[in-house]
Amino acid sequence: MPRRDPFGWISGSCSALQEPSSAAKGLVEVPKRVSTAARDLQLLEPTWALARIGIARMVPYAGFLLLIALSVAWAWQPLITVIGRSLKSGEYEHYSHIVLLPFICAYLLYLNRDAILRHAKPGPRTGILLGLAGTATIWFAGTSVIGALGNRLSVAMLGLVTVWAGSFVICYGVRGLWTAAFPFVLLIFMVPLPPAALAAIIWFLQRTSADASALIFALIGMPFFRDGFVFALPGLTIQVAEECSGIRSSLALLISGLVMAYVLLRGTWTRAIFILVIVPLAIVKNAMRIVVLSWLAIHVDPSFITGSAVHRTSGIPVFLASLTILGGLAGLLRRFEQKGAAA
Structure with a gap:
């Protein structure tokens, strides 16, 4: 008679516990699949975050471009007039820089894009107010009698720049505009100078260039007699005319210097010193051109003053030399800044 195992039921129970059923195995595998899916989602999170950041950046950018396009479509007439005059630099020499300014400002905004985005917070109320003020200014310039065409053009372009600033505030906020203040200040140079202001600046450059020329003539020992803007030189009489004021090259030098100060320098004092040197x-620069051409006319050929190609094109190398001097000064000031930061 076989011996009964009084603990057989325990052995059976233990074997049952040691070998889980297939259903139990399935239940054990579920958490593994869940954990794998969770890990995949965690891997996808950075991708979604980058996508959200890209969309967040593109929305204000696209909105700003749309508002700019709408403003240009509405106020195209003064803008086309200004660009047309800029391309006719021989006739409107004080407009020659305008056609390049939008591209320069766009590049500066691109360079400063990270700082702008850090401070970006759309400001529709303030932006709409600025836009309405600019729109009203453009409408006023086109419908009212302000005076000369140059005055109306100046007012209209000032209104258009104001609309662009308001569009930027709508998309990026007041703090964003403050961060991008320099490119928008530079856009002010797209506003043509009113005739009265232009005449005053030309007279100032004309007078100071004549004064500086007289000083250089005296330093090099050139005998002369001066009567206002007229110089009586040995065998030659010259006049520092409005065309000799160098208004075009002076404006170009001023804009180039401001961009250099913004891009290359960081300190307030170094930027101030640099800008004070420009005028x-x-x-x-104008005086040196007058003196050199006069010296060449006396000692080489009078045609250097009376209308030669050298007379017409001499402003280009003189401007490039001035730009080189500014670049050297910017390099020295930047080195000074770096030494101060290291100390």
Whole structure:
């Protein structure tokens, strides 16, 4: 008679516990599949985050471009007039820089894009107010009698720049505009100078260039007699005319200097020193051109003054030399800044 195992039921139970059923195995595998799916989602999170950041950046950018396009479509007439005059630099020499300014400002905004986005917070109320003020200014310039065409054009372009600033505030906020202040300040140079202001600036450059020329003539020992803007030189009489004021090259030098100060320098004092040098350098540049051409006319050929190609094109190398001087000064000031930061 076989011996009964009084604990057989325990052995059976233990074997049952040691070998889980297929259903139990399925239940054990579910958490593994869930954990794998969760891990995949975690891997996808950075991709979704980058996508959200890209969309967040593109929305204000696209909105700003749309508002700019709408403003240009509405106020195309003063803008086309200004660009047309800029392309006719021989006739409107003080407009020659305008056609390049939008591209320069767009590049500066691109360089500063990270700082702008850090401070970006759309400001529709303030932006709409600025836009309405600019729109009203453009409408006023086109419908009212302000005076000369140059005055109306100046007012209309000022209104258009204001609309662009308002569009930027709508998309990026007031703090964003403050961060991008320099490119928008530079856009002010797209506003043509009113005739009265232009005449005053030309007279200032004309007078100071004549004064500087007289000083250089005296330093090099050139005998002369001066009567206002007229110089009586040995065998030659010259007049520092409005065309000799160098208004075009002086404006170009000023804009180039401001961009250099913004891009290359960081300190407030170094930027201020650099900017203060620009106007005296423009005056000396004009005077050096007058003196060199006069010396060549006396000692080489009178045609250097009376209308030769050298007379017409001499402003280009003189401007490039002035730009080189500014670049050297910017390099020195930047080195000074770096030494101060290292100390």
